[in-house]
Amino acid sequence: MNAAVEEDGFSGETLYIFDVIVSLGCLLIFSSFLALCGLCHETFTLFLLISSWLCIPIIFAELSASIGLASQEDYIFDTMTRHKTELNLSNEQISTLRSWDTFAIFSILGLTFVETGRFCLLRKIRKQVAEGRKEYREALDLQLEEEETGSLQAKLLIDEKYSDLRKMTRTGIPSTERSTATSGGWRARNTPSHSGGGEEGGDDGGLGSIGKL
Structure with missing residues (x-):
């Protein structure tokens, strides 16, 4: 009876140790796989976290295993014996x-320190x-802002040219030519006529001759 209990207890201990080792190995493989996927494509960067x-x-599991193995060394090998x-x-294998x-x-x-380094590296x-994502978004926003500013300036320039063209269309001639023509007409009206002066002189001469008679 005692032998059976001892055998069952030993079986439970071995299964427990085996489960812990397998679980730790699977967790380590799964974590490494997630890190690899996160490094391969930017879509899976969440896997890095x-x-x-x-x-x-x-x-903590590896550290506990190393401490447990160091502290329970005699018990483990006595149980194996x-x-x-x-x-x-x-006996030779033991x-x-x-x-x-x-x-x-x-x-x-050593694996504990390696895992600690991997944790710091992944962070x-x-x-x-x-x-990098933040800088990319800031650069993209700046580019969009510059494009919007450039398009606004181009629109204002087009509106200004269209306004000038509309004014020229309404007046028929440019404002500079119109001012030149207006000043030319004013000068023509205010310039004395030489032919008119001759006629007036002729009339004065005629009146003088009549007075002499």
Whole structure:
């Protein structure tokens, strides 16, 4: 009975460890896939945010695993030794695993630092993408504003030319020519006539001759 309980308890422990390892691996793969999609196309930039936030539970899980492996090293290998028959492990294999235990702990810690760097990098990339979008929108708004200003100036110039053309059409001649013609007529009216003076002189001469008679 005790053996059966112990065997069931060991099976539950092994399944729990296996589930944790598989879940952590799947979460890491999923987070990396989201980051890759976010880097490939600007439509999926939201995935960068999701991937960066998924790094946080992954970091804590890897850190907890390394600490747990370092603190429970003796318990883990004692359990493996007691149940080496169920695990199909020999004493040499268990000794080999024990010799690689320190390397495994530091490897998990290294993965923790790598995941932390990936989290910071993804946040930086997402920030740069957001700044790039903001600069693009500002440049686009400035271009549209310049186009609107240019079209407004062109419209005002066309209206001014049309107004001048309409004035010229109403008067029949340009204002400069009309002023020239008006000044010329005024000068013609105010210039004395030499032929009229001759006739007046002739009349005066005739009257003088009549007086002499």
